[in-house]
Amino acid sequence: MTMKFTKITSIAALVAALGAAPVMAQDTGMWDVNSDGALGADEFATGFADRGIFDTWDQDKDGLLSDTEFSDGVYGTYDANVSGDLDETEYGVYDDRRSAAGYWGNDEVATDYQAWDVDGDGVILSNEFADGWGEVGMLGEWDVDADGALSEDEFSNGVFGEYDEDGTGIIEEPELTDIGDDMGDEGFWDV
Known part of the structure; x- marks a missing residue:
């Protein structure tokens, strides 16, 4: 059975885009509470939560992202024209993002x-x-308590870990630039 991506999710993403926090393309400084030029996990979690991504993706509003909600959230982010399907151009953006610095990890998965x-x-x-x-x-990688769903903390920590490419527990340049690009207009997290 072929399911089309629901219009409700698309509408929710559009509503979130209209109500999202100010664009952050070059302004990661507003997340840097202690003004040290880097983001710790707590600073990132607060700024990322303000974007409302978790709340938008949590379709049933139970405070957890199921595997379906997580997949639908990522899918909706790449469905740039909100058509309910990914064409080869949109998928190319996904494929590029998966490959760029290994953001989505697992190089063993065929992304053809x-x-x-x-x-x-x-x-x-x-x-x-x-x-x-x-x-x-x-x-599964981000689900620390292995309950089959992501809490907002697990989601934020997982995303933080992907940006903290060098594993120092702090996001600094050039990692900050990646966040700015992804949070800005037409960036990955610009829901």
């Missing part, structure tokens, strides 16, 4: 467009994406 387009219709539907995304295994 045709492999994720299971029915071969030229677009990746939400259920096809969910299957491929499930193989990436990000939810």
Whole structure:
């Protein structure tokens, strides 16, 4: 059965975009509470929470991201034209993001467009994406308490860890630039 990405999720993403915090392209300083030029995990968590991404992705408002909500959230972020399917251009953005500094991890997962387009219709539907995304295994990696869902803290810590490429526990340049790019207009987290 082929499921189209629900309009409700698309509308929620649009509403969140209209109400999101100010654009942060070059202004990570507003998250840097102690003005040391870097972001600790607490500073990041506060700033990231203010973006409202977790709340937008938590469709059932239970305070947890299920594997479906996590997949739908990522999928909706890449569905730039809010069509309910990923075309090859949008998927290319996904593929580039997965490859850039290993953000989404797991290089062993095939990210070939045709492999994720299971029915071969030229677009990746939400259920096809969910299957491929499930193989990436990000939810399992970030789910510290192994309950099968992500709390807001687990989600924030997981995202923080991906930006903290050198594993120092602090996000500094050039990692700050990546956050600024991703939080700004048309960046990954610009929901």
